[in-house]
Amino acid sequence: MIIKGVDIANRILEDCRQKLQSIKGERRPHLAVILVGHNKASRNFVQKKEEQAQKLGLDFSLFDFPENITQEELVRNLEEIQGKDEITCVILQLPLPQQINTPEIIERIDPRKDVDCLTSTNLCKSQNGQIDIHPPTPAAILEIIKEYQILLDGKHVVVIGKGRLVGKPLVTELMKTKATLSVCDKSTPDLENFTKSADIIISGAGAPHLLTQDMVKEGVVIIDAGTSYKKGVLCGDTDCHEIQNKASLVTPVPGGVGPVTVAKLFENCLKLSCG
């Protein structure tokens, strides 16, 4: 069965809409997005966020910078943008070009406006339950797991990728469960040795159709948080139509983890903007 991310997203967004109505007249949420260069997936994500902001009736500003911007210029612009009182949330769209020191600039984001929960301050507080803002992609994955009543206790969960947006924060959350975890990445010499015994695979590799039918066991659950482009077409880490012959549940790309992630982002946006 193919998981309907859009349905879950719509439910979350409906909650956001109701919350927005109840706080009318208070501080107006205003989301600013800083986009650098011409990464196609990034431009697509930003467009989705803008469309959703418009549907919700939120203010949205896009700040678009050239691929060759320097660290100093980007930091100066970030600080100028987040310094504006009317801007309540800032997205620094990742990945950034190679010349940019990403960990360094992430720590420059004002934690009070850090809607992606990227700063170590917010990430730590999120992990320790000190704030109710969570990294959107892991939050979306956990929402899907909850919605589809996917049991983790005693199951073998294979996470593919150790990135800042998916693998790292997700594994921290999964360490709180009774699942047996395996975490693979590009350096894993025998990925299918792990995927073949997995009950649940959560993939955030960004490698087009990395995961094929022959690499998984019958009845596996696949949550695909990978996005990449192949011949101009948006791809996940697996082809949901092919793999659903073996998988009991699989999220499609597009229409799976992506829309839920955007909805979780707006949930954070409302929390940061309106308390």
Place this chain on the structure above:
Amino acid sequence: MIIKGVDIANRILEDCRQKLQSIKGERRPHLAVILVGHNKASRNFVQKKEEQAQKLGLDFSLFDFPENITQEELVRNLEEIQGKDEITCVILQLPLPQQINTPEIIERIDPRKDVDCLTSTNLCKSQNGQIDIHPPTPAAILEIIKEYQILLDGKHVVVIGKGRLVGKPLVTELMKTKATLSVCDKSTPDLENFTKSADIIISGAGAPHLLTQDMVKEGVVIIDAGTSYKKGVLCGDTDCHEIQNKASLVTPVPGGVGPVTVAKLFENCLKLSCG
């Protein structure tokens, strides 16, 4: 080969001794240990710490409380002890009795005196490189890995246990490496499926001789951070003498991870006390 934890510990402690001499006259390090109840392993650990403090010439105070102490009493005593100016570091020896809410009392430890790096404040700062204080057991394990030049890139590292002292903070650090990780616990139905393919096993289960020869492959490296008692004798998660027939490297219990952990604790103690 059996890893000599004591040699590594002695090198670290020698550095501590030299640092102590160079800071003579400044703030004097004073370690306070809060011990509750009659857990045998805990009493053994505390004794090791006291012996080492005496060897280093540090002030050491043991505060011993009965098994049935209430949360309120323990919090009040913790706050009184760490409130004293002359006490520079506090150990709240874990595990605590069942009636105590451990996560709650851990957060009451003053981060400036939290030598075990247990508070979420210190743990987060440690993970993000904002302080140079690290949880002693994972720090000891990483020190052993460095000292014996154990390569992690592309290797399958199996961590047994997801506890607060070993598994959780260790996995956060290993997520920064290029190792493929598996994390097993009591809910893992088929532990040996994982251990049999492991290049490196790091065990913090506290289950006496859980890991036997037939569960590992030839040449495996085993770092045993488990401690428990069997018929009154201190045991690791593996029997190093039996398993060294197959393992290329193994840490003994006692004499492996334990002394390095104590040395790392004193390294933290000096950093907190003398800056």
